[in-house]
Amino acid sequence: MDVISESGAEEPVVGEAQERDGLRVLVRRVSDAPVVALRLWARGGSSVESIPGLAAVTGRMLSEGTKRRDHEQLAGDLESRGVSLSSYGGVEIHGLSLDALSEDWPTVLEVAGELWHKSTFDLERLEHVREQAKSELLSSEDQPDVKTSRAFLEQIYAPHALARPALGSAESLERVDPRDCIDLHRSCRACETVVSVAGDIDEDAVREALRERFAAAIGSTQGTADAPHPSGTPDTFRVVELTESQQAHLVMGHLTIPRRHEDLAALELLAVVLGAGSGLGGRLPGRLREQDGLAYSVQTHTVAGAGDHPGRFFVYLGIAPESVDAALEGVRSEIERLLDGGVSVGEVDEARSYLKGRELFRRETARQWADLMAEARIHQVACDSDAWADRWDISSSEVEAAARRHLSLDQLRVTLGKPAE
Amino acid sequence: MIVRTSARTPSSRVPRLNGERVDFEVGGLAVCVVEQPGVPVVGVALCYGTGTAAERDDEGGVAHFLEHMMFKGSRRFGEGEVDSLTQRLGGSNNAFTSHDATVYHFSFGTDTWSTALEIESDRMDNLLLDEDAIESERHVILEEIAMYEDEPWDALDQQVVARVFAGHPYAKPVLGSRSSVEGLSREALRAFYSQYYNRERANLAVVGGVRADEVRAACERWFGNEPSRSRSGALPDTETLPTSVDGGPIRIERQHGELARLLVAFPAPAVDTDEHAAMRLLLAGLCLGRGSRLHRRLVEQERSCLWVTSDLTEGRGPSCASIALEVTPGFDSKDVELAVLDELSRSVSEPLTQTEIERARQLLRVDYVFSQQRVEARAVNTALEHALYGEGHHERCLDRLLSVDPCQFRELERWLRPDRAVIGWSLPSVS
Numbered sequence: 001m002d003v004i005s006e007s008g009a010e011e012p013v014v015g016e017a018q019e020r021d022g023l024r025v026l027v028r029r030v031s032d033a034p035v036v037a038l039r040l041w042a043r044g045g046s047s048v049e050s051i052p053g054l055a056a057v058t059g060r061m062l063s064e065g066t067k068r069r070d071h072e073q074l075a076g077d078l079e080s081r082g083v084s085l086s087s088y089g090g091v092e093i094h095g096l097s098l099d100a101l102s103e104d105w106p107t108v109l110e111v112a113g114e115l116w117h118k119s120t121f122d123l124e125r126l127e128h129v130r131e132q133a134k135s136e137l138l139s140s141e142d143q144p145d146v147k148t149s150r151a152f153l154e155q156i157y158a159p160h161a162l163a164r165p166a167l168g169s170a171e172s173l174e175r176v177d178p179r180d181c182i183d184l185h186r187s188c189r190a191c192e193t194v195v196s197v198a199g200d201i202d203e204d205a206v207r208e209a210l211r212e213r214f215a216a217a218i219g220s221t222q223g224t225a226d227a228p229h230p231s232g233t234p235d236t237f238r239v240v241e242l243t244e245s246q247q248a249h250l251v252m253g254h255l256t257i258p259r260r261h262e263d264l265a266a267l268e269l270l271a272v273v274l275g276a277g278s279g280l281g282g283r284l285p286g287r288l289r290e291q292d293g294l295a296y297s298v299q300t301h302t303v304a305g306a307g308d309h310p311g312r313f314f315v316y317l318g319i320a321p322e323s324v325d326a327a328l329e330g331v332r333s334e335i336e337r338l339l340d341g342g343v344s345v346g347e348v349d350e351a352r353s354y355l356k357g358r359e360l361f362r363r364e365t366a367r368q369w370a371d372l373m374a375e376a377r378i379h380q381v382a383c384d385s386d387a388w389a390d391r392w393d394i395s396s397s398e399v400e401a402a403a404r405r406h407l408s409l410d411q412l413r414v415t416l417g418k419p420a421e
Numbered sequence: 422m423i424v425r426t427s428a429r430t431p432s433s434r435v436p437r438l439n440g441e442r443v444d445f446e447v448g449g450l451a452v453c454v455v456e457q458p459g460v461p462v463v464g465v466a467l468c469y470g471t472g473t474a475a476e477r478d479d480e481g482g483v484a485h486f487l488e489h490m491m492f493k494g495s496r497r498f499g500e501g502e503v504d505s506l507t508q509r510l511g512g513s514n515n516a517f518t519s520h521d522a523t524v525y526h527f528s529f530g531t532d533t534w535s536t537a538l539e540i541e542s543d544r545m546d547n548l549l550l551d552e553d554a555i556e557s558e559r560h561v562i563l564e565e566i567a568m569y570e571d572e573p574w575d576a577l578d579q580q581v582v583a584r585v586f587a588g589h590p591y592a593k594p595v596l597g598s599r600s601s602v603e604g605l606s607r608e609a610l611r612a613f614y615s616q617y618y619n620r621e622r623a624n625l626a627v628v629g630g631v632r633a634d635e636v637r638a639a640c641e642r643w644f645g646n647e648p649s650r651s652r653s654g655a656l657p658d659t660e661t662l663p664t665s666v667d668g669g670p671i672r673i674e675r676q677h678g679e680l681a682r683l684l685v686a687f688p689a690p691a692v693d694t695d696e697h698a699a700m701r702l703l704l705a706g707l708c709l710g711r712g713s714r715l716h717r718r719l720v721e722q723e724r725s726c727l728w729v730t731s732d733l734t735e736g737r738g739p740s741c742a743s744i745a746l747e748v749t750p751g752f753d754s755k756d757v758e759l760a761v762l763d764e765l766s767r768s769v770s771e772p773l774t775q776t777e778i779e780r781a782r783q784l785l786r787v788d789y790v791f792s793q794q795r796v797e798a799r800a801v802n803t804a805l806e807h808a809l810y811g812e813g814h815h816e817r818c819l820d821r822l823l824s825v826d827p828c829q830f831r832e833l834e835r836w837l838r839p840d841r842a843v844i845g846w847s848l849p850s851v852s
Binding site: 244281 | 438457462492504563568
């Protein structure tokens with residue numbers, strides 16, 4: 001078994017991912033505040049789950065008790081020291097986060113190791129987590145923007161896991177039992193475990209302690225199932241009825257590229273040109289909000305949610321029902337203008353400056369560093385700010401070419417959340 | 422005069438935050454710098470100590486509308502240029518309006534941060550308030566109002582808070598109402614701007630990888646000239662207490678969505694008092710974390726709730742203490758309400774134990790450290806602190822909280838009586 005140890009100075013790079021049978025340990029000293037943040041992730045989430053909602057439930061069960069402490073003792077032991085614990089399941093990972101004062105780093109590591117290897121996945125706790133998840137699904141139905149966005153994701157991602165709520169459905173949750181959770185956790189954990197720790201800590205001491213805590217149970221080459229390829233549903237225009245909403249919610253877009261695609265940087269620049277940058281800058285907020293006054297909220301991206309699976313180009317607007325046609329026309333004409341007229345050198349320069357500047361603000365805190373290091377490892381990309389920022393040194397013509405390769409009016413799918421009459 | 426303060430901690434229990442603080446004044450503008458050598462970013466926040474509470478009754482929403490207009494053109498920065506320039510320099514910006522303050526904030530690198538002062542100086546003195554831009558923004562704000570009205574928690578919160586603060590300026594909705602926003606004129610915006618947007622009403626905070634002498638030089642450049650306006654508008658009387666809700670509880674019910682949501686709120690003591698600190702600690706003991714009383718009872722034992730949380734507002738005047746929760750489908754909302762009121766009553770008759778107190782204190786202490794980590798957040802907190810409460814407010818509050826004596830919980834009884842509660846329900850719609 002390999003134990004790979006990396007400090008913040010030795011950044012993970014693409015290529016190291018071939019060493020899939022080791023524990024990935026990433027440690028960085030961030031001395032601005034007396035805190036420590038730990039992220040402990042297993043590669044494998046809803047994209048490989050056998051039952052919708054299983055990964056989310058499995059993740060949550062990681063904070064529901066171990067062979068040594070039940071959930072109440074766990075909460076008592078952690079909260080008495082001010083340690084916060086959360087556990088979760090995403091599309092490509094499931095795992096946990098622990099944040100604490102830096103003096104408590106030994107406790108953080110001890111608890112993380114215990115939760116990772118000795119969680120009991122107790123049936124009684126699973127019943128509780130299941131009921132909570134079912135209620136959350138119902139609660140989210142009351143958010144008209146969430147309801148509309150969910151329908152849009154199904155429209156473009158089916159049958160991939162992103163097409164459904166992370167929590168699955170009330171029906172699928174009923175099928176989850178403790179054995180499913182244990183199996184998913186074990187197989188994903190063996191596939192790859194990433195632990196990142198950042199804060200006001202002694203890096204060597206933390207690294208050594210991590211080796212002791214985690215070395216024993218990692219080291220299989222076992223893989224997880226392949227995720228189904230997203231292809232979407234046949235309908236190009238979908239209407240969701242919103243029973244108690246004044247506003248209409250409009251989401252339109254299509255799939256683009258996965259995170260490791262060579263055009264990722266070009267599409268990130270393009271996203272800022274369109275309006276994914278700071279404040280109300282960019283073409284779409286400029287036109288739809290600032291010029292036409294149609295919406296308070298205009299959101300857009302070109303590679304939203306990209307991972308091993310494709311990301312998405314989307315535009316979201318919350319608007320008055322009578323403005324739907326104007327908004328649709330506005331978005332279409334802006335895409336047309338982009339594909340026909342391209343982007344200016346100035347726009348791309350501005351987008352590049354924004355993206356490069358933003359990198360500094362993604363690395364301010366121990367929590368951010370812990371997240372960033374773990375994400376970089378999972379996606380096998382660099383997290384050093386210089387290496388990352390160099391990717392955007394491309395020309396406006398390259399951005400235009402990428403736009404024409406990956407954005408298309410013909411592929412556009414539209415979901416309209418419409419207030420009931 | 423320059424005042425340098427290092428490691429300003431009221432007691433050793435308050436965690437020491439990174440940075441040396443320097444205070445000075447330029448052209449009537451109070452400036453606070455927190456020097457953090459080696460930090461590659463800078464947060465800048467300009468806080469006007471005026472917000473919704475200062476609005477006249479016939480100009481609801483003007484403070485918030487003006488906040489939007491500050492991005493719609495001044496003499497040197499045309500419409501959209503603040504965002505464009507910020508983006509071009511690799512920064513970010515935003516703003517918010519509360520009842521007591523309106524805050525504009527930026528994040529920049531260490532070589533570009535002074536652009537924030539250039540922008541703030543121009544829009545403080547030379548805002549255009551173009552008629553077309555006002556009309557366009559009016560539509561945007563009407564959509565913002567619709568968005569909040571559609572969101573079940575925002576809509577409930579608005580109704581409950583308005584009743585808790587009835588008769589007090591804090592009862593006014595920050596966004597205004599649909600009709601008040603439709604009726605706001607350019608003259609109303611101009612008058613509010615002229616009265617309240619000036620150096621003597623503003624506090625600037627700059628936090629991060631800067632030196633105080635650099636900030637001072639930049640302030641001299643952008644704020645050192647003769648100000649175009651000085652203090653004129655009177656601040657609202659926020660000391661007056663809201664109309665008493667004694668004789669209650671007052672009930673508010675609305676129908677919306679699939680799930681029952683409860684918001685129980687009470688008028689609460691003002692900040693910078695021992696009672697406020699005790700209230701914060703009590704609410705944490707009741708609702709913060711999995712070991713809190715209400716979480717254990719409602720979420721874990723009875724399983725009648727999906728989650729439960731609490732809030733205690735801060736402002737120049739009185740506060741509002743509240744407990745919010747979502748009810749698990751199938752449970753009776755009346756039973757949940759009774760359980761919340763029962764636990765509130767028990768929290769006074771059977772005060773938090775020492776273990777419960779220590780747990781709540783430690784969670785709040787750690788939360789304080791995490792919340793101050795980002796330069797932009799710390800700049801906003803520092804500017805707000807100066808504008809509303811005076812230097813050292815946050816540390817004082819935390820220190821007070823760490824010193825709360827259990828017998829103080831009994832004194833909270835007069836605040837938490839059920840007959841002073843406003844009980845707001847958002848119940849599932851009847852189809």
